[in-house]
Amino acid sequence: MKTVIEPFRIKMVEPIKLTDRAERESLIREAHYNPFLLRAEDVIIDLLTDSGTSAMSSEAWGAMMQGDESYAGARSWYRFRDTVKDIFGFEQVIPTHQGRAAEHILFSVMVKPGSVVPNNTHFDTTRANIEFVGGEPLDLVCVEADDLDSDFPFKGNMDITALERLIAENGPEKIPVIMVTVTNNSGGGQPVSMANIRDISRVARAAGIPFYIDACRFAENSHFIRQREPGYENTPTIDIAREMFSYADGCTMSAKKDAFGNIGGFLCTNDAELAHQERNILILTEGFPTYGGLAGRDLEAIAVGLREILDEHYLDYRLHSNAYVVDHLRAAGIPVMAPAGGHAVYLDARRFLPHIEPLQYPGQSLAVALYVEAGIRAVEIGTVMFGADPHTGEEHPARLDLLRLAVPRRVYTQSHMDYVLEAIGLVWENRASIRGMKIVQAPKYLRHFTAHFDWV
Numbered sequence: 001m002k003t004v005i006e007p008f009r010i011k012m013v014e015p016i017k018l019t020d021r022a023e024r025e026s027l028i029r030e031a032h033y034n035p036f037l038l039r040a041e042d043v044i045i046d047l048l049t050d051s052g053t054s055a056m057s058s059e060a061w062g063a064m065m066q067g068d069e070s071y072a073g074a075r076s077w078y079r080f081r082d083t084v085k086d087i088f089g090f091e092q093v094i095p096t097h098q099g100r101a102a103e104h105i106l107f108s109v110m111v112k113p114g115s116v117v118p119n120n121t122h123f124d125t126t127r128a129n130i131e132f133v134g135g136e137p138l139d140l141v142c143v144e145a146d147d148l149d150s151d152f153p154f155k156g157n158m159d160i161t162a163l164e165r166l167i168a169e170n171g172p173e174k175i176p177v178i179m180v181t182v183t184n185n186s187g188g189g190q191p192v193s194m195a196n197i198r199d200i201s202r203v204a205r206a207a208g209i210p211f212y213i214d215a216c217r218f219a220e221n222s223h224f225i226r227q228r229e230p231g232y233e234n235t236p237t238i239d240i241a242r243e244m245f246s247y248a249d250g251c252t253m254s255a256k257k258d259a260f261g262n263i264g265g266f267l268c269t270n271d272a273e274l275a276h277q278e279r280n281i282l283i284l285t286e287g288f289p290t291y292g293g294l295a296g297r298d299l300e301a302i303a304v305g306l307r308e309i310l311d312e313h314y315l316d317y318r319l320h321s322n323a324y325v326v327d328h329l330r331a332a333g334i335p336v337m338a339p340a341g342g343h344a345v346y347l348d349a350r351r352f353l354p355h356i357e358p359l360q361y362p363g364q365s366l367a368v369a370l371y372v373e374a375g376i377r378a379v380e381i382g383t384v385m386f387g388a389d390p391h392t393g394e395e396h397p398a399r400l401d402l403l404r405l406a407v408p409r410r411v412y413t414q415s416h417m418d419y420v421l422e423a424i425g426l427v428w429e430n431r432a433s434i435r436g437m438k439i440v441q442a443p444k445y446l447r448h449f450t451a452h453f454d455w456v
């Protein structure tokens with residue numbers, strides 16, 4: 001059969017409230033033109049994030065009923081820890097309530113004022129957590145990532161020459177950790193190849209610098225390696241994941257992505273002394289080391305989700321359904337990042353709205369237009385998110401202005417995606433009438449979440 005189906009049946013549903021254009025125009029105005037400030041029930045298709053929004057399986061819900069809520073040493077903790085160890089392979093596992101808590105703990109221990117932390121592309125919370133402790137986050141994504149149209153299979157790769165240059169210029173003392181994000185969320189959800197991970201590991205080990213993987217979408221990345229990297233076509237995806245982590249010294253993970261969790265995360269390392277320091281902060285900010293800010297039932301759900309996410313039929317469907325949307329957009333001549341990434345579709349807002357300059361936030365304008373057109377919620381990944389220097393407050397255009405439509409796992413069907421395609425097509429037809437935006441008020445860190453906007 002050629003048709004790729006959703007490899008699950010639906011046995012519980014949530015109704016979607018339908019709104020009309022006039023209602024949406026006033027709702028988005030009341031939300032200060034920031035989709036984060038909308039009520040979720042006023043959204044028809046919510047593609048704001050794939051984080052914490054996944055549908056859990058009957059098995060995961062069943063496991064939740066068996067959650068052991070003991071404060072210390074709960075059975076659910078051991079189930080969680082053993083699953084993480086089996087897949088990720090690290091000796092020390094530290095549970096956290098979500099990914100950014102793992103980042104905060106890691107950087108509090110490792111990063112000092114003046115430290116430089118390279119990554120392919122830092123996600124916004126990673127970047128902010130490094131800046132918060134006085135470090136400088138640097139993005140060293142490969143040059144191939146600049147060409148949004150090419151079909152280069154691993155646009156998430158790190159530029160190894162740039163990494164070597166950075167180490168030579170700064171000395172390893174200034175670089176406490178090298179990170180790579182799989183898949184590269186802020187760079188379009190593009191995967192990182194095994195060869196590149198091996199190269200980063202080689203460079204890091206030669207310089208004596210720990211190498212960490214931001215593992216949020218590790219299963220999608222592993223499956224892309226299976227589909228696209230010669231030599232892996234017959235390797236089970238779980239073994240690809242294990243090999244990937246074998247090159248690293250630790251990882252941060254948000255279980256809200258590739259573990260189907262509605263909440264959760266963890267931090268891993270092979271360094272027992274470092275883990276000791278990290279657990280001290282954990283107890284202060286998250287909780288006891290055998291639950292780390294999570295209920296026993298959450299630990300159970302994540303343990304099930306980590307196994308389910310590596311199901312190859314699920315991953316085939318997941319990557320295929322995203323490619324379905326991207327291929328239709330490309331065929332219609334709509335500027336979109338190619339090839340399809342794992343968890344999201346990234347419209348190229350700068351080329352979609354060439355009459356809006358980057359400092360008037362074309363990605364934000366496009367987000368508002370798509371909401372007004374069809375009640376679809378997406379997020380700007382561009383100059384709003386990355387354009388402000390946290391030290392000087394100065395504004396610069398981000399490297400790209402994208403609109404991300406992130407697809408929650410196992411939540412929407414193909415007809416929902418056909419609706420999204422139709423809506424984008426209508427906005428594309430009327431694009432000349434869309435204006436730029438300005439920021440009316442914004443906080444210093446992570447401004448995109450709460451900023452207020454207006455039309456210029």
Ligand code: F0G
Pocket residue numbers: 048049050051098099100101123125126181185214216253254255256264265406
């Ligand atoms: N790293 C990456 C690559 C992420 O995408 C995220 C979250 C985090 C770290 C932080 O994890 O949310 O559990 O604290 N990304 C979500 C998103 C919010 O919409 O892309 P968290």
